Amino acid sequence: MIVSEVTRPAPLVQVHKVSKHFGEDETRVDALRDVSLEVSPGQVVALLGPSGSGKTTLLNVIGCILEPSSGRIILDGEVVYDGRWLRSDLRRLRLEKVGFIFQFHNLLPFLNSTDNVAVVLNLAGYAAAEAKRRAVELLDYLDVAHRRDAMPASLSGGEAQRVAIARALANHPRIILADEPTAALDSQRAGIVMDLLRKVAAEQDAAILAVTHDEKIFDRFDRIFHLRDGALETETSNVFG
């Protein structure tokens, strides 16, 4: 018998038996129960489930916002939780390794498109000119450079979400967490945004985890994790992806 070994890249996100509960005794609510999953570079993964199934909690835990109750989390090869937070500077970790995309884009209303992207680089210590150059480059990459001076209030939903994606990519993160990234968009624009995310994952070797209810974009995901009552129920590999 011949066994062929295929070299697989190390997963960027490793979640092993992670649980999270709120409250104690009678008031205890198990938001996550022994959830384990891995996401490799270049993969675009969906977290699916009804309301209260633990999708956003899982996203918060992976994004180092919420401390899990137990389990083990490794991000880009770095153990960040193993019964307790191991990485004390979680803010710096988020800045270096994780990019966030929000349902309502969450652009800072007092900054124009370029500065909304550049602000992440400023926080990371980039010089102003360098931050601006990289921001314009990203806006151009996401085909929204023509709106570089526009304030968020004047952007369309699709444009705002593309600026938000540019902001998420600003600091070269390898893990991108998206919370309902297409919920506020029509199907055409939702498709464009998902294609952009797939392009980012492929070209920048990033892992993308998105919480979604949006059935019209299911075919854009490589894998779909189904959550129910805090537990990972099934995993579907997308045959269309």
Place this chain on the structure above:
Amino acid sequence: MNLAYRDIRHNLGRFLLTCFGLSLLLGVVLSMIGIYRGLVEDALTLVRTPGVDVWVVESGTRGPFAESSRIPGDTREAIARLQGVEAAGAVTYQSIETSHKGNKLRFYVVGYELGRPGGPDQIVSGRTIGRSRYEMVADRRARLALGEGIQLGRDTFTVVGLTDGQVSSGGDPVVYVTLRDSQELQFELAPPAARREIARGTAPGNTDTINAVVAHVSPNVPADSVVISARRWKHLAATTQAGQEHILTSSVVERARKQIGLFTAILLMVSAVIIALILYTMTMDKLREIATLKLIGASDRTIIGLILQQALAMGIFGFALGALLITTIKDFFPRRVVLQPEDGLALAAVVILVCVVSSGLGVRLALKVDPATALGG
């Protein structure tokens, strides 16, 4: 990238309106301090105008400003003969109300002997009193014109000169008349009262009474020695110029000073509460943005800086606007408002301190914001 500046620029209208409201409040605080300074200055102006070294008043009183003081008119000759006294003058002080062109006017009338200490120190328009009767020098605040006639008591006085900035501690403009005129105004009985006094066998009162004697002392003689000499007369009391100024500031304007000081302190506390509420509301409006900033990696220092810089900008801009406003309109106040640079700087420092302390509430709120609130709808 200065986030505080960008946020202010984005909401410029709201920021300016808030600063304008704050400037009115701080303007009132500044004007209260200015009114107090004006009160002290007004009171001291009257006591400093004669430019004398010694004040002699009735025994047992601290007059003529703090209490009523009446001494015989010839006291001036006695004081003038004391060793070291270069010149002495008899003076009277009284408040008077009269009608002029259908308006009620209040004056603080100073009677003095022509050519002797006690008169106006500077005439800004017209001349000093030249005739022994029925001429007066008035302060500009009395709004009387040169040559204008005004009735005081039973006589009409002609304005021959104007002074500037001469008001009493009560805010009434000062007018100067001759000692004889002022004695008649103050001590002469009205004809019906005089007739009644004659009918009951009492001679009409002697009007040769004065309120105080002021004296210049030779530079080679200490004023205290003249004071000690004057006190040897049991019916007289004497103080130096410094003593008289102390009496004015510590007793006459003391209550007003405390009142204004208390009012200023209350206004500052109100300002602090309002600044704190404004900053708290501004922070509440930005909770989602603060959560987003935290989520994308902003440090607590960045968040605190955002709130603190806005608080300081609001305080400094509000103070500057308030100071500009009060400087522009201070001359329209009924009482003198004296704005001194050191008072302005002290208030600016207090405002900055209040802003820093008041922003604590907003900072506390911002630091408690959970970055997770940026996620989800």
